[in-house]
Amino acid sequence: MFIKVENLKKSYRTGDVKTDVLKGVKMSLGKGEIGVILGPSGSGKSTLLNIIGGIDRCDSGKVTVDDIEVTNLTDDQLTDYRRENIGFIFQFYNLIPNLTVGENIEVVSNISRSPLDTDEVLKAVGMLDKKYRFPRELSGGEQQRVSIARAVVKNPKLLLCDEPTGALDFSTSREILKLLQQINRDFGTTILMITHNTAISAMANRVYRMRSGEIVEEIINERIIHAERIEW
Numbered sequence: 489m490f491i492k493v494e495n496l497k498k499s500y501r502t503g504d505v506k507t508d509v510l511k512g513v514k515m516s517l518g519k520g521e522i523g524v525i526l527g528p529s530g531s532g533k534s535t536l537l538n539i540i541g542g543i544d545r546c547d548s549g550k551v552t553v554d555d556i557e558v559t560n561l562t563d564d565q566l567t568d569y570r571r572e573n574i575g576f577i578f579q580f581y582n583l584i585p586n587l588t589v590g591e592n593i594e595v596v597s598n599i600s601r602s603p604l605d606t607d608e609v610l611k612a613v614g615m616l617d618k619k620y621r622f623p624r625e626l627s628g629g630e631q632q633r634v635s636i637a638r639a640v641v642k643n644p645k646l647l648l649c650d651e652p653t654g655a656l657d658f659s660t661s662r663e664i665l666k667l668l669q670q671i672n673r674d675f676g677t678t679i680l681m682i683t684h685n686t687a688i689s690a691m692a693n694r695v696y697r698m699r700s701g702e703i704v705e706e707i708i709n710e711r712i713i714h715a716e717r718i719e720w
């Protein structure tokens with residue numbers, strides 16, 4: 489398995505109160521697959537994604553990604569792991585406001601080991617003609633395309649998406665989902681995505697249902713549909 493999570497636990501302590509956020513999570517995802525995590529607010533989805541991506545740490549348990557034991561890495565090794573392997577996409581695009589579209593991409597490609605060509609990636613997300621615009625001159629959907637280009641330019645093995653369509657209307661969301669599916673197919677990138685939207689699970693190979701810190705169900709979807717046909 490490309491991603492393997494075993495008995496993952498994490499809790500937060502505020503004063504005397506301890507909150508168990510992950511209570512022994514177990515899940516797996518194959519190479520080149522798309523996984524979707526569903527679950528109510530506060531069930532631990534982002535915490536799980538962030539630990540897999542090496543931007544947060546667990547208390548106990550084991551995460552391996554492409555045979556790298558993420559839960560065993562030092563801080564410096566985690567930085568390298570993120571830089572070399574992981575692309576992140578968030579609900580709010582987190583672009584650098586005073587850099588153009590092209591420069592936002594180059595900030596990442598300049599520190600990547602084997603980056604893709606900036607123009608090629610901008611073309612793939614349909615934004616090449618807006619290369620010299622600033623983020624404030626773009627719609628939300630366009631800004632999300634740029635943030636996808638920024639995640640993809642370093643040619644990551646794994647794309648982690650936390651509510652990538654959470655701030656977008658239906659038709660723009662569907663365009664973004666089509667783009668993610670196209671990246672998955674063209675580049676073979678494994679994708680793990682959090683969403684509140686059950687309809688999106690139709691494009692996933694595996695669907696995980698989270699509830700209060702546990703994955704209560706992992707479903708293998710045999711009939712994946714094209715994002716174009718997703719409706720809600």
Ligand SMILES: Nc1ncnc2c1ncn2[C@@H]1O[C@H](COP(=O)(O)OP(=O)(O)OP(=O)(O)O)[C@@H](O)[C@H]1O
Nearest residue numbers: 500501502509527528529530531532533534535536
């Ligand atoms: N730094 C922190 N300190 C204390 N509690 C935290 C911290 N980060 C997250 N939590 C708590 O952990 C729980 C799980 O949070 P998490 O963000 O993983 O949930 P989620 O399922 O992604 O929620 P949402 O769908 O609202 O984004 C929540 O109850 C949250 O309040």
